[in-house]
Amino acid sequence: MARNERRRRATRLGGTFPADSATLADGFREDVIAGLSLPRKALPPKYFYDARGSRLFEKICRLREYYPTRSELALTRAHLGAIARFAGCGCTLIEYGSGEGLKSRLLIEALRPAAYVPVDISQAALRGATAALRRRFPWLNIVAVHGDFSQPLKIPVGAGARSFSGRRVVYFPGSTIGNLTPAEAHAFLRMTRGQVGPRGAMLVGVDLKKDARVLHAAYNDAGGVTAAFNLNLLARINRELGGDFDLRRFGHYAFYNVAQGRIEMHLVSLAAQAASIGSHRFEFEAGESIHTENSYKYSLEEFRALARRAGFRAPRAWLDRRGRFALHGLAAD
Ligand code: SAH
Ligand code: AVI
Secondary structure: OOHHHHHHHOOOEOOEEEOOHHHHHHHHHHHHHHHHOOOOOEOOHHHHOOHHHHHHHHHHHOOOOOHHHHHHHHHHHHOHHHHHHHHOOOOEEEEEOOOOOHHHHHHHHHHOOOEEEEEEOOHHHHHHHHHHHHHHOOOOOEOEEEOOOOOOOOOOOOOOOOOOOOOEEEEEOOOHHHHOOHHHHHHHHHHHHHHHOOOOEEEEEEEOOOOHHHHHHHOOOOOOHHHHHHHHHHHHHHHHHOEOOOHHHEEEEEEEEOOOOEEEEEEEEOOOEEEEEOOEEEEEOOOOEEEEEEEEOOOHHHHHHHHHHOOOEEEEEEEOOOOOEEEEEEEOO
16 A cells, blocks of 8 residues: 555544554665665664563663663753743643653643643554553643654644644653754754744753763663663564564674764674565674664753754753753744
8 A cells, every 4th residue: 555545544543643653664664674775784763662662761761870861850840830931831732752751741730731742653652651641631632643753744733622722832852852863853953943833932851961981871771771672673673574683693782972972872793694574685794783873962052053053042951950961941933
């Protein structure tokens, strides 16, 4: 079935807009084959998040070494009043990469939005978070969107039982923006600038540049949860695409690339080997890697400059007490 036909047939399911479920599945196969055919093999990090990947990420968020979640939760609690005044109560709150929705709960409580639109590529995370939020905030109009924010995405603002009113605020926590290249981050910010309109705003969680040892520990936890998260990408390829990757012959490798200001995650082939997906065969030399994720870190000024180039003003930023993580308040006017 053609992609456009699938799009037309997409219907509202169980309170979730499956913007493109079938297209997302097609995209996975195409992107994996294209990524493994590159001279330097690479896979897009958005494919980490199947149901198991989302569960592993939730475990990462609770690790002693992984400070970003704790830091962002702490700064959000500490500055909630000021953050709510900046965003404005009664707004329509659109959250990209909403995941488990831990921080969203704090914002929803403080902002009492007219509507909440979580967008996530992980159907499992979206379903779980939406059900929990519906129990906790029975008054809240939630319209969950299963989709990929790296593609033009139609947000059903105004669709559903009630039309949404008020200012539009896009929430993008967790430093998920760091998983985009700076050029992709710029394009994403421009897209959201158009989406929120001249009166709108954005709240973006951004991990700050810091001591490389702290960063290294956060992406190389002693319990091996990040390694399992990384390797799950190959397990997902085996499960969903019929691949025959031998997970015992790939290793997790993460390091801080100072020149690029980013953590790089790789899966390194521990031996000369080959793996197949259907009729596609991929050869690996011993030590050759698949680049699976970048996680860019930005100083306050670097991120402000990026936001300004995309058409936002950057009047506010809130930090945790240790200065590890920032929540930027961006204004469109
Ligand atoms: N916001 C949460 C989760 C961050 S993890 C937090 O701050 O803890 C990143 C989330 O973004 C995951 O839930 C993942 O499924 C989602 N995600 C990653 N790439 C995406 C994409 N291209 N489109 C939509 N969601 C995406
Ligand atoms: C979702 N994202 C911001 C996480 C990060 O820190 O880049 C994903 C992650 N990768 C390894 N650990 C966590």
